[in-house]
Amino acid sequence: RKEVEQDPGPFNVPEGATVAFNCTYSNSASQSFFWYRQDCRKEPKLLMSVYSSGNEDGRFTAQLNRASQYISLLIRDSKLSDSATYLCVVNPPGQLTFGSGTQLTVLP
Amino acid sequence: EPEVTQTPSHQVTQMGQEVILRCVPISNHLYFYWYRQILGQKVEFLVSFYNNEISEKSEIFDDQFSVERPDGSNFTLKIRSTKLEDSAMYFCAGRTGNEQFFGPGTRLTVL
Numbered sequence: 001r002k003e004v005e006q007d008p009g010p011f012n013v014p015e016g017a018t019v020a021f022n023c024t025y026s027n028s029a030s031q032s033f034f035w036y037r038q039d040c041r042k043e044p045k046l047l048m049s050v051y052s053s054g055n056e057d058g059r060f061t062a063q064l065n066r067a068s069q070y071i072s073l074l075i076r077d078s079k080l081s082d083s084a085t086y087l088c089v090v091n092p093p094g095q096l097t098f099g100s101g102t103q104l105t106v107l108p
Numbered sequence: 109e110p111e112v113t114q115t116p117s118h119q120v121t122q123m124g125q126e127v128i129l130r131c132v133p134i135s136n137h138l139y140f141y142w143y144r145q146i147l148g149q150k151v152e153f154l155v156s157f158y159n160n161e162i163s164e165k166s167e168i169f170d171d172q173f174s175v176e177r178p179d180g181s182n183f184t185l186k187i188r189s190t191k192l193e194d195s196a197m198y199f200c201a202g203r204t205g206n207e208q209f210f211g212p213g214t215r216l217t218v219l
Contacts, residue, residue: 032206043199043210044151087151095141095153095164096201096208 003027004099006088012105017078021102023071023088032091033064035073037084038101044087047073078106112137112211114200120217124189129198129214131183137202140183142175143210144168144196151199157183190218 006023013019025033033050048055050062050071061074071088083106088099113132121127133140142154155165157175174186187194195218201208 034207041197041215043213046207046209049207091206095156095166096143096151097153098151100150 002099003092003097004088004090006086006099006102008100008102010103010105012107013078014107015078015080017106018074018076019078019104020075021073021086021088021104023073023099025069025071025088025090025097027090027092027097028069030069030090030092030097033062033071034089034091034096035060035062035071036087036089036098038087039084044089044098047086075104078104080106080108082106112200112202112209114198114211114214116214117212118215118217120219121190123192123218127187127190127216129185129187129200129216131185131200131211132181133183133200133202134204134209137204137209139163139203140177141201141203141208142185143199143201145199145213146193146196154185154198187216190216192218194218 004025035047036044037047038044048057050064054063059076063072085101085103087101090097115130140157143151145151153166155169156163172188177183197213199213200211
């Protein structure tokens, strides 16, 4: 079983749409959880940390379910600039363990 | 806002040659990391470094790899004898709290 598993997509959505990404992780000792975004041939950029109570940052909402070892990211009112690969990242602890990413394209 | 920087942005080398990739973390970072990403694949952890020594390393980080912080600011990754399969993006990261912030990467091409 992959340590961090994501639907690779691609997700092609129109501007203004709401899109949700899901992720599961295998290491129950994982302590920290993140969503990063990565543009083509660029470095991963931290989008948001994910907390047990769920957290929101503008149009982005992240949820964590420790019992199911499941993480989600919801993007509302998607913009063209949201087009990127979204990486689910888990800290089990120490090193970061990355999922393969979900590719999002927001269409005009 | 200060950022992690890396040099060079692109390095081309012949198989068997040594390469040194350089990173300048943000001054308040205490933990430093190297990751690599082979084209089309996921980001993979190589090594973490704290208090001038390796704190954790992956199975990828074999005897061909080494890290050091020679002057208190630069953080380097050395590959002693490069192989074709070392071609990848190499990212340096520094940590603040639980969050890691990545440099722009060095694209290593081994011919």
